[in-house]
Amino acid sequence: NAGVTQTPKFQVLKTGQSMTLQCAQDMNHNSMYWYRQDPGMGLRLIYYSASEGTTDKGEVPNGYNVSRLNKREFSLRLESAAPSQTSVYFCASSTGGGSDTQYFGPGTRLTVL
Amino acid sequence: GENVEQHPSTLSVQEGDSAVIKCTYSDSASNYFPWYKQELGKRPQLIIDIRSNVGEKKDQRIAVTLNKTAKHFSLHITETQPEDSAVYFCAAGDGNNRLAFGKGNQVVVIP
Numbered sequence: 156n157a158g159v160t161q162t163p164k165f166q167v168l169k170t171g172q173s174m175t176l177q178c179a180q181d182m183n184h185n186s187m188y189w190y191r192q193d194p195g196m197g198l199r200l201i202y203y204s205a206s207e208g209t210t211d212k213g214e215v216p217n218g219y220n221v222s223r224l225n226k227r228e229f230s231l232r233l234e235s236a237a238p239s240q241t242s243v244y245f246c247a248s249s250t251g252g253g254s255d256t257q258y259f260g261p262g263t264r265l266t267v268l
Numbered sequence: 269g270e271n272v273e274q275h276p277s278t279l280s281v282q283e284g285d286s287a288v289i290k291c292t293y294s295d296s297a298s299n300y301f302p303w304y305k306q307e308l309g310k311r312p313q314l315i316i317d318i319r320s321n322v323g324e325k326k327d328q329r330i331a332v333t334l335n336k337t338a339k340h341f342s343l344h345i346t347e348t349q350p351e352d353s354a355v356y357f358c359a360a361g362d363g364n365n366r367l368a369f370g371k372g373n374q375v376v377v378i379p
Contacts, residue, residue: 186365197357197371198312205365213366214269245311251365256302259311 157181159260161246167266168236176231176263178246184258185251187229188213189221191242192262198245204229205251236267270295272360274370282378287345289373291358294339298368300361301334301341306372307354315356316343348377 159180168174180187188203200213204223218240220232229248233240244263249255271294281287291301302317318325318332318341325332334341345352355374359367 195371198369200366203366249365255300255361255365256314256317257367259304259313261311 159246159248159258161244161260161263163263164261165264167268168233169268170237172236172267173232173234174236174265175233176244176246176265177228178230178260179228180246180248180258180260181227182248182258183226184248185226186249186255187223188247188249188257189219189229189231190245190247191215191240192245193242201231201244236265238267241265241267270298270360270362270368272358272368272370274358274373276373277371278374278376280376280378281348283348283350285348287343287348287352287375287377289343289356289358289375290340291342291360291370292340293360293368295360295362295368296336296339298360298362300363300367301332302359302361302367303330303332303343304357304359305354306357312357345375348375350377350379353377 162177185206189201190198202221204210207226222230246260247257249257299320304312305315306312331344355372357372359369361367
């Protein structure tokens with residue numbers, strides 16, 4: 156049972172480039188989340204998917220898009236990367252249906268030059 | 269939306285002493301309060317959680333207390349050890365599949 160996995164672990168982009176961060180979970184969870192973590196800012200929610208087929212904006216959605224590909228996979232896309240998107244990105248999942256424990260992936264460290 | 273604040277931002281304790289971190293929340297509808305520990309370069313990991321129908325929960329050296337009237341909850345770590353050094357995040361959930369996180373507390377255990 157791998158839990159929540161993310162690829163890649165590290166990425167360096169130039170301003171204006173695009174990329175997709177991948178996330179998968181094998182816990183049969185309904186809900187999945189994307190957060191970014193910046194120093195002193197805690198974990199800020201970018202987008203989430205309460206269940207397969209639905210996605211909703213979180214606290215900081217601008218500059219990002221998401222796709223809930225199936226129950227297992229939830230991807231985050233940066234269409235035109237900006238230096239302000241330099242951050243550590245965490246994917247998480249939970250059983251859903253209310254207030255539930257979220258389990259985090261190992262994170263992706265993204266630098267935009 | 270929910271606003272969660274943590275105090276203090278940094279806490280230094282001598283090994284063997286106790287550490288207490290307090291969080292306040294704004295939404296009285298919140299009913300789930302987890303605590304996560306994040307070591308340097310690692311993912312946040314759940315260490316303990318509490319639901320609104322319970323006032324206190326313990327797990328070995330860690331405990332969480334909840335005061336719904338005052339809208340605050342606290343993490344208590346007893347007999348601190350060097351491996352307790354980490355950033356601790358509190359969060360509040362209102363049953364809508366989302367958690368609001370605090371900004372984190374750096375705990376440093378001095379050997």
